[in-house]
Structure formats: structure tokens, C-alpha cells
Amino acid sequence: MSRILQDRDERRPETHPLTFRLNDDGTPVMLDAYREQQGYASVERAFSDLTSKTLIDELKTANLRGRGGGGFSAGLKWSLTMQGEGIPRGYIVCNADEMEPGTFKDRLLLEQQPHLLIEGMILAGFANNAYQGYIFMRGEYVDAARTVQRALEEARAAGWLGRDVAGSGWDFDIALHTGAGRYICGEETALINSLEGKRASPRAKPPFPGQSGAWGKPTVVNNVETLCNVPSVVLHGADWYQGLSQGKSGDGGTKLYGVSGKVKRPGLWELPMGTTGNELLERAGGMRDGHTLKTWLPGGGSTGFLLPEHLELALDFDTIGKAGSRLGTGLIAVVADDQSVVSLARNLEEFFARESCGWCTPCRDGLPWSVKLLQALEAGEGERGDIDLLESLAVDLGPGRTFCAHAPGAAMPLASAIHYFRDEFERGVTRGQGAAHADPIPVGSI
Numbered sequence: 001m002s003r004i005l006q007d008r009d010e011r012r013p014e015t016h017p018l019t020f021r022l023n024d025d026g027t028p029v030m031l032d033a034y035r036e037q038q039g040y041a042s043v044e045r046a047f048s049d050l051t052s053k054t055l056i057d058e059l060k061t062a063n064l065r066g067r068g069g070g071g072f073s074a075g076l077k078w079s080l081t082m083q084g085e086g087i088p089r090g091y092i093v094c095n096a097d098e099m100e101p102g103t104f105k106d107r108l109l110l111e112q113q114p115h116l117l118i119e120g121m122i123l124a125g126f127a128n129n130a131y132q133g134y135i136f137m138r139g140e141y142v143d144a145a146r147t148v149q150r151a152l153e154e155a156r157a158a159g160w161l162g163r164d165v166a167g168s169g170w171d172f173d174i175a176l177h178t179g180a181g182r183y184i185c186g187e188e189t190a191l192i193n194s195l196e197g198k199r200a201s202p203r204a205k206p207p208f209p210g211q212s213g214a215w216g217k218p219t220v221v222n223n224v225e226t227l228c229n230v231p232s233v234v235l236h237g238a239d240w241y242q243g244l245s246q247g248k249s250g251d252g253g254t255k256l257y258g259v260s261g262k263v264k265r266p267g268l269w270e271l272p273m274g275t276t277g278n279e280l281l282e283r284a285g286g287m288r289d290g291h292t293l294k295t296w297l298p299g300g301g302s303t304g305f306l307l308p309e310h311l312e313l314a315l316d317f318d319t320i321g322k323a324g325s326r327l328g329t330g331l332i333a334v335v336a337d338d339q340s341v342v343s344l345a346r347n348l349e350e351f352f353a354r355e356s357c358g359w360c361t362p363c364r365d366g367l368p369w370s371v372k373l374l375q376a377l378e379a380g381e382g383e384r385g386d387i388d389l390l391e392s393l394a395v396d397l398g399p400g401r402t403f404c405a406h407a408p409g410a411a412m413p414l415a416s417a418i419h420y421f422r423d424e425f426e427r428g429v430t431r432g433q434g435a436a437h438a439d440p441i442p443v444g445s446i
């Protein structure tokens with residue numbers, strides 16, 4: 001179970017829209033309790049005061065950026081979704097695949113606050129003129145699946161889903177779909193293929209899902225946390241939402257940040273967007289006794305390593321991007337001084353190699369090759385030239401060379417590990433060091 005590590009006194013409706021309702025014992029907030037705490041009030045407001053266009057404009061002004069890792073503006077995405085006369089009504093898909101290494105934030109929302117997600121999806125359906133929603137959930141999230149299924153049944157019985165939602169004359173329902181546990185299913189177009197019962201390979205873009213997605217219809221894919229932010233924007237307005245980040249970031253709202261690794265209190269906190277790494281580490285009680293921080297990943301395994309001095313930066317999409325990494329999911333993984341960066345890089349690349357869908361050559365062949373090189377360096381059996389080769393593999397895996405962002409995501413920790421910790425990689429080189437091995441073996445001698 002994912003747990004929020006903030007006292008209830010701190011989690012107030014006016015400052016903590018994602019977590020103020022959570023029970024201290026981690027039990028889910030089901031319909032009655034949810035309704036007592038402003039639950040579904042945003043849907044009532046949308047039906048009485050808003051149109052699709054005004055809702056999307058509000059979201060754009062709020063500057064809610066996608067929390068699935070890419071940081072794309074949710075309002076802009078919705079404004080690009082095809083709708084209108086002659087265009088079929090499509091789908092809202094909630095991406096609940098959450099297999100990013102070191103990430104466990106969506107799980108908290110799914111297990112403990114399922115109605116907030118349903119409410120966000122209803123608003124997304126209303127704004128994008130969809131008639132069906134799907135929650136695509138990681139197969140291992142068994143407890144979350146049970147809770148979400150119960151919440152869907154409650155919402156349907158209470159008239160928030162199904163025919164004539166809340167007497168509005170508009171039909172919209174949501175189904176839960178559990179995946180079979182592949183990281184690539186989190187990539188939005190691979191997810192759509194998987195939802196359709198096909199092999200989970202990413203699709204070429206364009207067309208983007210907003211034009212032609214699931215079963216060829218306009219489809220909006222958003223992350224769990226993104227969708228859970230929408231009700232508060234609709235209920236309290238864009239200015240209020242912007243103010244939640246307290247001037248710490250140009251982005252609006254709060255963020256579910258987390259910390260894992262050798263800290264005293266690993267866990268999750270809802271904090272203003274743009275909170276610094278130092279403030280977050282302090283929340284986690286600092287490093288465990290006897291350990292100092294060597295490096296950290298800002299938002300999952302597909303982000304680049306940063307140094308301790310980068311902890312003073314705001315954890316938001318633009319700031320962390322300028323520092324050469326990515327905010328990703330915003331759950332930082334700390335690495336202590338006694339941990340090997342070479343081993344960590346090997347571990348991550350093994351994961352990415354295993355999870356490649358195999359469509360593009362740099363990803364299918366380059367990732368296993370990088371694993372072999374890293375294994376050799378880890379065992380102290382690397383050869384001269386291995387580090388340069390790894391660096392050139394990272395370039396070949398980079399942006400623009402593959403169909404999806406899986407390979408560029410895998411390249412980030414690799415390239416940054418070598419950039420900041422080249423000496424550790426060099427310590428793994430033994431063969432080919434001496435003069436006797438320095439020159440290539442003459443062909444005739446083989």
C-alpha cells in the first residue's frame with residue numbers, strides 16, 4: 001500500500017486538493033464520505049455553468065501539465081481532440097499502468113481515492129464529448145483494481161455514470177481494464193493497441209490519439225494524477241489552482257512527490273509544484289544515519305541522474321529539464337555513497353532491454369548490448385573503448401531515432417551516469433589496458 005506521510009491537519013481542502021480527504025489508516029474513501037467532502041460537486045458545476053469549450057479554457061489557464069511524465073498541457077491536449085458535427089464520440093483513457101521504476105503515486109490515488117479519478121474522468125468525458133472511459137490498470141495492482149471496481153459500481157448506482165449522468169441528458173460510462181504487466185503498455189499508443197486486444201507495440205504518430213485513437217475514434221489518454229487534478233480546477237477555478245504552487249513554479253497546482261532509497265522516511269507528500277529537492281529530502285527525514293547522498297534520479301528510472309547540488313532546484317518540468325534531466329513522475333530515488341552507479345545503470349538498462357517491444361533496431365539490439373558492456377564493467381572486466389561505446393549507444397537510443405520514447409528514456413540514466421561518474425566506469429576497465437593488448441589483433445593471427 002502507498003501511504004501519504006502528511007498529518008491530516010496539514011492536508012486541507014484549500015491547499016491539498018489531491019489528498020485532503022484521505023483517511024489516516026489508508027482505507028479507501030468511498031462514495032458517502034466522498035460526497036460529504038465536496039465529492040462530485042465539480043460535475044454539478046460543469047453541467048450547470050460550463051460548456052466543453054469553457055471547461056477546456058479554464059484548464060488551459062490553470063496550466064495543469066500532464067503528470068504521467070511528459071508534462072504536456074492537459075488543456076491544450078483536450079483542445080486538440082477532434083469533436084463536432086459528423087465526428088464520432090470517442091474515449092477517455094486513464095493511464096494507470098504505473099510501471100516506471102521508483103514510482104508509486106498513482107497507486108495511492110487508485111487504492112484510496114477512486115471517486116476523485118472517476119470524477120476527473122467524467123469531466124474529461126464531458127469536455128471531450130466522449131461516451132466511454134477506460135481505466136487501463138497495471139495488472140499487479142490487485143487491491144487498487146478491487147477498490148476502483150467497487151467505486152465504479154457505487155458511482156453507477158448513484159447515477160454518476162451510465163445513461164443520463166446526474167440528469168444531464170448525457171451518457172457516459174467507465175470500464176476497468178487490467179493489463180498483463182508490461183512497461184510498454186504505459187506508452188499511450190501501445191496502451192491503445194493493448195486495449196484493443198492487439199500486441200502492445202506503439203503506433204506511429206501522426207495521427208495522434210486525439211484524432212484517431214482507440215478503434216479509430218478520438219481518444220484522450222491522461223495519467224491518473226492529471227485526471228485527479230481536474231475536479232478542483234473546475235470547482236475552484238484556474239486562478240485558485242495556479243496559486244497552489246505558491247509562486248514556486250510557473251506551473252499550477254500541487255504535485256504528489258515521493259522519495260525512495262536510503263532515507264529515514266520513504267513515502268509520498270502532496271506539496272506545491274516547484275518544491276525543491278532539499279525540502280523534499282527534509283520531509284523524508286534526510287539520509288539514513290551513516291550515509292551521504294551521492295546522486296539522485298528526479299522522477300523514475302527513465303530520467304537522468306543529478307548531483308547533490310541540484311537539490312536546491314525547483315522540482316518542476318522546466319527547471320529540471322534545464323538541468324539536463326526530466327521531472328518525470330516527480331518521485332525521487334536517492335543513491336547513497338556506498339552504492340555503485342555502474343550497477344544501478346546496469347540494473348536499469350536490464351529493465352529497459354527486457355521491456356522493449358522490439359520494433360526499432362537501436363532499442364531492440366542496442367539495449368541488450370549496453371547491458372553486456374555494463375555487466376563487464378561491473379565485474380571489472382571491461383575493455384578499453386567500452387565506455388565510449390556505451391556513450392555512442394546512448395546517442396543512438398536518443399530522441400528522434402525510434403518510434404517511441406522508451407529508448408530515449410533508457411538513454412537518459414545511462415548517458416548521465418557516464419557524464420557524472422566516468423571515473424567509476426573507468427575503474428571497471430581492466431582488459432586492453434596494457435601495451436600488449438592496446439592494438440587490434442592482426443587478422444592473419446585469428
Ligand SMILES: Cc1cc2nc3c(=O)[nH]c(=O)nc-3n(C[C@H](O)[C@H](O)[C@H](O)COP(=O)(O)O)c2cc1C
Nearest residue numbers: 066067068095097098186187188222223226405406
Ligand atoms: C515506455 C513508456 C511508458 C510510459 N508509462 C506511463 C505510465 O505508466 N503512466 C502514464 O501516465 N504515462 C506513461 N507514459 C506516458 C504516456 O505515453 C502518455 O504521455 C501519458 O499517459 C499522457 O498523460 P498525461 O498527459 O496526463 O501525462 C509512458 C511513456 C513511455 C514512452
Ligand code: SF4
Nearest residue numbers: 357359360363402404
Ligand atoms: S523505442 Fe523500443 S519500445 Fe519504443 S517502439 Fe521502438 S523498440 Fe518499441
